Amino acid sequence: MVSAACFFVYKLIDGYFYVDLSLNATIAARKPRKLTLQSIYGEMLRLRGRVEDLEDLRELNAAIARNGKKKLVAWDSARRLLDLED
Secondary structure, three states: OEEOOOOOEEEEEOOEEEEEOOOOOEEOOEOOOOOOHHHHHHHHHHHHHHHHHHHHHHHHHHHHHHHOOOOOOOHHHHHHHOOOOO
């Protein structure tokens, strides 16, 4: 196990491939495998999804910061206003 503190760190150490996908995550080592077009494409799709998730989180945090201490709308009230069912 290796501990790292940055996004998307790829290292080959003593024949093992380490990947850190989140801050301060503990990473399990895995043996390197043969690179194929399919494996690279799969990794690209996975990373693209992760980037989209991080962008969504950034937008959510910005919206929360913009609202500051504004009064929130209760869920029951919002549900009635939007005509949503339980």
